[in-house]
Amino acid sequence: MRPVLRRGLFTLALMLAWAGSANAQTMFLVGQNVQPIFEGWQQNPDGTFSFLFGYLNRNYEEEPFIAVGANNTFEPAPADRGQPTYFYARRQQFVFAVTVPAEALTGRLTPETLALATGFAIALLAFTRWWWRFGLTRYSGASA
Numbered sequence: 001m002r003p004v005l006r007r008g009l010f011t012l013a014l015m016l017a018w019a020g021s022a023n024a025q026t027m028f029l030v031g032q033n034v035q036p037i038f039e040g041w042q043q044n045p046d047g048t049f050s051f052l053f054g055y056l057n058r059n060y061e062e063e064p065f066i067a068v069g070a071n072n073t074f075e076p077a078p079a080d081r082g083q084p085t086y087f088y089a090r091r092q093q094f095v096f097a098v099t100v101p102a103e104a105l106t107g108r109l110t111p112e113t114l115a116l117a118t119g120f121a122i123a124l125l126a127f128t129r130w131w132w133r134f135g136l137t138r139y140s141g142a143s144a
Contacts (some may be wrong), residue, residue: 030057
């Protein structure tokens with residue numbers, strides 16, 4: 001058999017084998033987990049902030065009940081912040097909000113912390129530029 005024909009048949013067989021095994025993502029009806037999803041935040045008129053959450057139940061049929069406790073909690077306390085306990089199938093958006101005081105988010109950036117973070121970012125930038133140049137001097141080509 002001529003090499004071109006042999007190569008063409010091999011390529012065709014490979015493509016057919018790959019196409020037969022190619023599946024879309026697996027669809028699970030039951031037995032998968034539920035993942036919280038941070039949807040965003042909003043500032044309230046009283047100065048507090050509300051963090052908005054939804055969830056993704058990875059099951060297509062199972063709608064689990066997870067009571068507030070070890071598997072359905074917030075930290076720091078209180079553990080029950082109005083989160084759902086019954087989870088409908090698939091993606092649910094903007095299901096509940098958690099309100100936190102403004103003091104929890106403001107007033108934590110000190111000049112020392114800012115200087116440390118800036119210094120670290122500059123050092124990291126300098127290191128990555130050096131590493132890139134080091135790699136380029138050692139690079140001999142993709143075919144080497």
